[in-house]
Amino acid sequence: MIIAEQKPFEEIARMVEIFDKVLILGCNECVTVCLAGGEKEVGLMATSLRLLRKQGDRPIITLEETITRQCEWEYLDQIEKLAEEAECIISMACGVGVQFVAERFPDKWVIPALNTKSAGGSVKHGLWEERCGLCGECILHKTGGLCPVARCSKRILNGPCGGSQNGKCEVKDVDCIWDQIYKKMTIIGKLEQLLEIEPEKDWSKARDGGPRKVVREDVMIYE
Amino acid sequence: MSEFQPKIVAFCCYYCAYSAADLAGSMRLQYPPTIRMIEQPCSGRIDVQLILQAFEDGADGVYVAGCLEGDCHFLKGNYRAKLRVAQAKKILDDVGIGGERVEMFNLSGSMGPRFAEIAHEMHEKIKQLGPSPLNKAVASGQLPAASGSD
Ligand code: SF4
Ligand code: SF4
Numbered sequence: 001m002i003i004a005e006q007k008p009f010e011e012i013a014r015m016v017e018i019f020d021k022v023l024i025l026g027c028n029e030c031v032t033v034c035l036a037g038g039e040k041e042v043g044l045m046a047t048s049l050r051l052l053r054k055q056g057d058r059p060i061i062t063l064e065e066t067i068t069r070q071c072e073w074e075y076l077d078q079i080e081k082l083a084e085e086a087e088c089i090i091s092m093a094c095g096v097g098v099q100f101v102a103e104r105f106p107d108k109w110v111i112p113a114l115n116t117k118s119a120g121g122s123v124k125h126g127l128w129e130e131r132c133g134l135c136g137e138c139i140l141h142k143t144g145g146l147c148p149v150a151r152c153s154k155r156i157l158n159g160p161c162g163g164s165q166n167g168k169c170e171v172k173d174v175d176c177i178w179d180q181i182y183k184k185m186t187i188i189g190k191l192e193q194l195l196e197i198e199p200e201k202d203w204s205k206a207r208d209g210g211p212r213k214v215v216r217e218d219v220m221i222y223e
Numbered sequence: 224m225s226e227f228q229p230k231i232v233a234f235c236c237y238y239c240a241y242s243a244a245d246l247a248g249s250m251r252l253q254y255p256p257t258i259r260m261i262e263q264p265c266s267g268r269i270d271v272q273l274i275l276q277a278f279e280d281g282a283d284g285v286y287v288a289g290c291l292e293g294d295c296h297f298l299k300g301n302y303r304a305k306l307r308v309a310q311a312k313k314i315l316d317d318v319g320i321g322g323e324r325v326e327m328f329n330l331s332g333s334m335g336p337r338f339a340e341i342a343h344e345m346h347e348k349i350k351q352l353g354p355s356p357l358n359k360a361v362a363s364g365q366l367p368a369a370s371g372s373d
Contacts, residue, residue, distance in 0.1 A: 008317075040272070047275040051318040052319055
């Protein structure tokens with residue numbers, strides 16, 4: 001899923017400063033699971049903003065809604081009325097959701113409440129880790145299902161580097177993923193596969209090649 | 224103007240603080256009438272929203288009273304409550320109400336005197352801090368009383 005975390009409250013409060021009636025919009029998918037922008041967080045954000053603004057001479061009216069997915073038009077259609085009522089929309093979705101909201105409601109000011117961090121998962125309660133770097137051409141079959149693109153600090157494809165010490169990375173306080181790849185390949189009896197030199201990656205398939213699109217003609221609906 | 228009498232909401236776990244309050248009553252121990260008790264099935268029922276809501280609805284202080292650590296009837300409710308109170312403190316600081324207005328206490332059902340003591344402690348603390356920023360305006364007659372969410 002997409003991992004995000006809330007921006008500092010102060011920043012959000014400043015972005016909302018000039019508005020008196022806002023729609024705080026949550027998303028029921030990834031950001032609900034990573035506890036950043038689901039129904040609960042929408043409630044907390046709304047109450048926090050009201051508490052702050054009640055102390056001054058400019059109280060704020062908060063409309064609250066959480067939809068199935070902010071990254072899909074059909075769910076955004078459901079909030080048309082609410083959006084109309086509000087002066088701005090605080091989106092508590094990932095950057096994708098924020099952009100879909102902005103595009104669906106072109107005359108509305110949209111404010112992102114979260115910082116979108118990574119594609120990853122929850123490894124235990126309260127801890128989310130990056131797992132995929134969205135490189136566009138997966139090589140996990142060569143690395144025992146462990147991604148060096150997202151999880152090696154240097155993104156090297158023929159690791160480990162000389163800085164791998166007792167399973168730890170020399171760059172950051174993380175486990176050296178190449179150490180783990182080595183161990184995994186040993187367990188599954190595929191160690192010799194690591195002797196093959198992995199050629200340079202075609203980064204044009206990643207973000208370096210510009211914005212990417214996926215097209216599926218077979219599921220397109222023609223009028 | 225009359226002396227400031229705070230409004231303090233005490234979220235009390237049924238198994239400890241709430242029973243301790245009963246005990247304090249039967250022991251005829253006095254504690255300040257500024258404490259408004261709300262019975263909870265467990266301190267783990269508390270979430271941050273509940274605490275914020277209390278302030279929005281006009282509280283000057285809030286505390287959560289749960290069982291002694293290790294003694295929660297639902298095993299970990301009071302540890303969770305502790306973390307949530309810490310989170311509520313952070314948010315209350317962020318929004319300018321002040322995190323020091325919310326506290327967590329641990330006691331057992333047999334600690335009637337401790338219950339009264341906590342009530343006194345909290346009463347004195349909030350009295351010192353003065354009205355919540357939301358109620359200051361009310362106290363000086365500028366705004367209508369703080370009301371709940373819309
Ligand atoms: S190799 Fe590429 S697609 Fe596969 S997990 Fe890593 S970053 Fe993601
Ligand atoms: S120590 Fe391991 S994870 Fe860190 S940069 Fe080197 S190979 Fe990558």
